[in-house]
Amino acid sequence: MDAAVASHKVNGDSHGHDHAHGHHESFITKYIFSTDHKMIAKQFMVLSLFFLFVGGAFALFIRWQLAYPGQPIPLIGDFLPSQWMDANGAVSPGFYTQLLTMHGTIMIFAVIVPLMVGLFGNFCIPLMIGTYDMAFPKLNMLSFWLFPLSGVFLMSGFFMEGGMAASGWTAYPPLSAVASMGQTLWIVGLFFAGFSSITGAVNYVTTVLNMRTKSMKLFQMPMTVWAVFITAIIVLIGTPVLAAALSMLFMDNFLHSSFFLPENLIVNTRDMSRTAGGGQALLWQHLFWFYSHPAVYIMILPGMGVVSDVISTFSRKPLYGYKAMVFAIMAIAFLGIIVWGHHMFQSGMNPLLGTTFMLSTIIIAVPSAIKTFNWLGTMWRGRMEFHTPMLHAVAFVSMFVIGGLSGIFMASTPVDVYIHDTYFIVGHIHYVLFGGSLFAIFAGITYWYPKMYGRIMNERIGKWHFWVTFVSFNLTFFPMHILGVGGMMRRIYDPNVYDFLKPFQPMNEFISIAAFVMGFAQLIFVFNFIYSLKKGKKAKRNPWRANTLEWQAPSPPPHGNFDKELIVYRGPYEYSSPESVQDYLPQNLSPEELREAWQVHDERQKQEEKEFTV
């Protein structure tokens, strides 16, 4: 019984201060051109999840071709435009190249980055630091609206002659600089995506530094906020460089300049007589990876923050080594900026740089190990509750360990000579971005869903989704390491051209079947998401009994978030503290409230003892 009394205190259902702005909003200002950070976060989430299915469908086309090369696509093959298909009704090599390019581009720039930064950044920062909105709500709205604009440009190659971009998501020139219109549109689309990231990042940094609620020190912020904050700094350092590189590539493509084009290229896709030459193709790779390697950390660090929060909450135990965790994120972010050359070991750059970039890269394993051990430390002697978010978070840690370990192979220059550009790297990147980022995203969405919509996602369906995804994920991506060891190059339309790859055909088929299961399993998530909007169990303010400030707001929080003043007294991870009556201790619970809760608790206990003796 004391739990209910204390939770009443803790949740502070007092309606004394009403910070919520009660003004009327039309449909357009509420759902479309909204400046409310929560609505913007949801907009990012819905659009990104839509793109998740687009990118996933592209991947399934790729997998079909690799499993059954040259065989017509069942069911939908007849409805696809003939210019994408070969005579049999199978995917044509040109369309295949477009698919793999757009799969990578969409998953990175339209799914993982917007979910990690756009969703968690927007939703969590103001709520977790106890403020009413972002520092610049209108800029925030712009940040969102640049995202669909970017998506339109990225996808519009569909309707162009020559189709979509087809030079890989890395778009190495000269291939990308002498390409079709779809490639030019891809460049413009990515430019807007970068613009969206920058406007978002400015907002996050400003908000975290200036708008924390009273007396909240930096080292009282939850890991999610720390992670998004540091990610935003990486975005601000890296994205302008991407913008510069994209501008140059655009000019090479459209205005016949030669930033990346050496003299006298012999290509038949375009008239080169107006191109002077004298450029350097490797310049693009340096500029691109100067952004895109940190981008890998943009895609994983917020996930690490989310997972830290989820694991601590559901282990009912303080995050092990909170400061070490923060410093490890900083170290990863810093090292992440100086390791881009490890994508270029075989590019023809000076091999001496291979040595230096290998050493800086391999050292990233150290902060990553620190994080892993601290997650283990958090679970050690905890009291773990395996709700759906926790399952995803636990899977994240385990998959991240595999993704991290497989990264060492690529970091080691001599091994990279062999496995560079093989399926080993495809397996690695999917362990990091799917096994890592996407599981963290699922953890985050299921964890904050009650706060977003006031209802809890159905646990039974959620667990089904988790287990099917987890098993099929491993069956899909783990064998890719074996393909890579066998030497199978990435981005090839038909491995059977090579004798040494023919024995891998059964494995490719196996992977594809697992991939189809995994792809369709995501429909369970969508079903659960929509089903729980109406039928989910109603959530109180703090359904997970968590400490951080967002759980002090109503579920869902109104525009303006909090209905009371928040003063922060302690860090975010005081679970199972002996100070507290319960096994959690919200950041804003004042010493007076705590004392009262103890008095109530003591009286109740005396009462019980009396009853017992009588």
Next chain:
Amino acid sequence: MLDMLTWLPENVSTFGEGIDEAFAFIYWVSVGIFFLINIIYITFIIKYRRRKRSERAYYTHGNNLLEFAWTALPFVLFAGIGIYSDQIWRDIKYAELQPNPDVTVEVMGQQYMWHFRYAGSDGVFGHREMKFISSTNPFGIDPSDPNGKDDVTLINQMNVPINKHIQVKLSSMDVIHSYFLPNMRIKQDAVPGTWVDVWFNVDKTGTYEIACAELCGDGHYLMRAELNAQSQEEYDTWINQQYEMKLASLADPNADTAEGTQQDTTQTASNDVAGGE
């Protein structure tokens, strides 16, 4: 079952041995770490589930000694892997550590084929420049240089003697390709406008595959060539034949050039591959 490295294609080179050794070392270290962490992890998951609602977790914020230990130990381990790897990397890639090459071959990537060039019977490569590159002169051989007249060029076929240090000078005439020899564990991007050196050897005769490992366009997957590793005697016979064919074609300018004939045959062959698949 646990040993993924059995899937590696046969290694037939000295550099490959070093690479495979590093691969195996990192692999077994990783497997060890993976099992160590996951055994702990699964034990925790089973042991520290919440069973009774009243139970409380152990209240601790961490331990600085432990933090120090799991920072220092991985640092030593991973820095060690880095330094160890670098020794092998130097041997493969650093130009100043290479012995004098026994055979030098120039390799030029083009969508979607590989060109190979051997010095002619005079043993000297003709001077080349980028501005001379054209679809009929993929290496950009200076037409005014007499040394270049007898250079032997081939398409999608490369012959080398075994147990010799081979030097490849690599470039591309259109987009970036990557010269990949799975059985020699060699991979190097071919970058237009730049010549990059690659070294390797082969210690067993046979025909091996050369692949393109960098996306170079729609026909990327078709960019396959063959490497014939021959004994020195066989190689000498073969190269002398090439010299003779080249000289014969030079003597009779009306006949198809040796280059042209070979180009036609190999292209037909690769088209057959494409059609057959």
